[in-house]
Amino acid sequence: MQTVLYARVSTADQTLEHQRTQAERAGYAFDVVVADHGVSGVSTKLRDRAEGRRLFDMLRRGDVLVVRWVDRLGRNYTDVTETLREFMNRGVVVRTIINGMEFDGATTDPMKCAIRDSMIAFLAAMAQAHAEATKDAQRAGIDHAKGRQTAYRGRKPSFTQAQYDLVQEMLAAGRGVSDIGKSTGLSRQTIYRLRDNPAGAERALESWR
The missing domain is CATH 1.10.10 (Arc Repressor Mutant, subunit A)
Structure with a gap:
């Protein structure tokens, strides 16, 4: 059994070391650190990342995968939910540094499974929603810089x-x-x-x- 940290950064102002430091402060010790640098979690699935592929090759039953949050695995709802399910089906325990969450496929109680699956769906949706909101904000900033920004007017009044x-x-x-x-x-x-x-x-x- 091994404990693996997976880290991902997509921009120059993010650092892989920061994610490792956060994990160590949370009490984790790692056998392996796997990291992707400069890779988008929106457009690139975990399987399609150079180091992300390593996770699928190396993780086995009893292993623990640690990530800062589920958005490090991806920011696409389908990709994140399918990835977590595959790891859990393999017997891998996935833990997040933020909020200290744990996803374990060994759970057999139907109510616990329902709560776990609902939480996975919620967090995956949050990851994608946050990415889309960030993208919209960036687009608005670019438009504004180009002098093409149209002010948001809100809903059209129902009165004259x-x-x-x-x-x-x-x-x-x-x-x-x-x-x-x-x-x-x-x-x-x-x-x-x-x-x-x-x-x-x-x-x-x-x-x-």
Whole structure:
């Protein structure tokens, strides 16, 4: 049996040593350290990475695989869930440094299996969602730098400027919400929103002009 640390970094500002240091501080000692440098977890499956392939070749029943978090294995939902299932089916225990989670295929209790599988699905989905959000933010930054950024306007208002003005006038006159709704054709919910956050409503109108 052996304990293996798998580390992956995809950018120049990340370091493999940092992941190893984190693991050692968490109390782990390793027989082998396997690391991929400059490899994306979104576009490149674990099997397709030079060092990632080593894991599939070397891991056996009773081995322990340690990763900083599941996103080191990948940032694609299907890839991560399939990878974890294969390792567990082999009898490999997968542990994460962050949150100290453990995924063990030896579990036979149906409820524990359901909780484990649900957690795997959740963490894999989180890894992909985080990667997509980061990609969107990077794209927005690039667009902004190129002068092509279009400001996010939010949802289009369900009211016009004329309706907004009329609502504010009727509220100032002490008219009731039902009366205002009949006069403007707006829902009670919209009227309450215009009453409680007039500045926000103004900004929404301005962004859509």
